[in-house]
Amino acid sequence: MEVCGGQTHAIMRHGIDQLLPPAISLIHGPGCPVCVTPLEILDRGLALAALPGLTLTTFGDMLRVPGSREDLMSMRSRGADVRVVDSPLAALQLARAMPDREVVFLAVGFETTTPASALVVKQAAAEGLTNFSLLCAHVLVPPAMAAIMAEPDNRVQGFLAAGHVCTITGWALYEELSEQYQVPIVPTGFEPVDILDGILHVIQRLEGDDPGVENRYQRVVKRDGNIVARTVVEDVFTVCDRPWRGIGTIVASGLRLRDRWGAFDAERKFDVGGIRPEESTQCLSGEILQGRRCPLDCPAFGVECTPANPLGATMVSSEGACAAYWEHARPRGKEGAR
Amino acid sequence: MCLAIPGKILERTTDHGLPMGLLDLAGARVKICLSLTPEAQVGDYVIIHAGFALQVLDEDEARATMVELERLAAASDPDPGPTL
Numbered sequence: 279m280e281v282c283g284g285q286t287h288a289i290m291r292h293g294i295d296q297l298l299p300p301a302i303s304l305i306h307g308p309g310c311p312v313c314v315t316p317l318e319i320l321d322r323g324l325a326l327a328a329l330p331g332l333t334l335t336t337f338g339d340m341l342r343v344p345g346s347r348e349d350l351m352s353m354r355s356r357g358a359d360v361r362v363v364d365s366p367l368a369a370l371q372l373a374r375a376m377p378d379r380e381v382v383f384l385a386v387g388f389e390t391t392t393p394a395s396a397l398v399v400k401q402a403a404a405e406g407l408t409n410f411s412l413l414c415a416h417v418l419v420p421p422a423m424a425a426i427m428a429e430p431d432n433r434v435q436g437f438l439a440a441g442h443v444c445t446i447t448g449w450a451l452y453e454e455l456s457e458q459y460q461v462p463i464v465p466t467g468f469e470p471v472d473i474l475d476g477i478l479h480v481i482q483r484l485e486g487d488d489p490g491v492e493n494r495y496q497r498v499v500k501r502d503g504n505i506v507a508r509t510v511v512e513d514v515f516t517v518c519d520r521p522w523r524g525i526g527t528i529v530a531s532g533l534r535l536r537d538r539w540g541a542f543d544a545e546r547k548f549d550v551g552g553i554r555p556e557e558s559t560q561c562l563s564g565e566i567l568q569g570r571r572c573p574l575d576c577p578a579f580g581v582e583c584t585p586a587n588p589l590g591a592t593m594v595s596s597e598g599a600c601a602a603y604w605e606h607a608r609p610r611g612k613e614g615a616r
Numbered sequence: 617m618c619l620a621i622p623g624k625i626l627e628r629t630t631d632h633g634l635p636m637g638l639l640d641l642a643g644a645r646v647k648i649c650l651s652l653t654p655e656a657q658v659g660d661y662v663i664i665h666a667g668f669a670l671q672v673l674d675e676d677e678a679r680a681t682m683v684e685l686e687r688l689a690a691a692s693d694p695d696p697g698p699t700l
Contacts, residue, residue, distance in 0.1 A: 365667025390618040394666045442618040497678040507652045
């Protein structure tokens, strides 16, 4: 399994899946934070965006993700102040520039992105900004990998671990998981040759009956990762249970702001009433995110569900598996095929 | 989301007290926060994500990887054909 959606896209774009011998199948993992952001948090973000005097900021990938009733893009077209930022620093800058408005950053992302969110919270506090807060949807990768391995129908025999997550966490973190499930885990980069090299080392370890962690992204992944970043994250966030969209709650897989940073927590700061999320009944994205089904198995793929009219986040996120298949492996004959 | 790209630090500055770097990112000049990589120096390559440098690229490791990938390519191609 390649865990990271960025790697899924690289694999599909370069046709690596088609070059492999039939004994090797790549199963696409849950590594798309946009896709797994729980509907409850997205709906809360939509409710916040409707508040007068509030500017909701987030990464561009979130805008087209379907909420229970609508998405952020359609709210924006109806006049809500929803803005795309490429960094939480840009959201902080908006808060500085608009002291009479509340600025909320809908913070999604794995370990790669979390340090940036943690740092802007500390910076906002240092500058005395009281109009900036996070709606925190940050999640952790290793608990999701463990949850996949613990499933009785699990088919995963080896992992390409997400290179940029490991840049922060370090590779030693995976030793316990590898030991517990006797599964090779190979932190891997994003170039096509990196991915082939990662696959080669997983296979060599499987053939040698020698599971373990082998770092193949040595140019940026160290044993203990980025300790400065880990310290900032530890200071600002604490681990919590978190529902993953389509998958269900994974114990100790999410992050929320610690009480001492509660003034920067949009969930505590704004009361938007009860949130009652309603998921599409047609969407298979949960099965796809757990590696049980392939996007092409979904009857709605390319018919009821397209990037222009998505049923689930996996069709619109730039890391979603359904989007990768739509872009690079869409079967001819499906409605809307180019 | 977790995509990150390398850039070269041209200059170190500060912004609202945060350590920043002016980076050459495949020809474009961008300002990136260096808070998470305090050890980064002008001339270093760093991996960038969401406006922050996440790690200084290890040049020796990058070179070792290149050599290994070239060795792999040579081993898997019995007839490399004419070279330019």
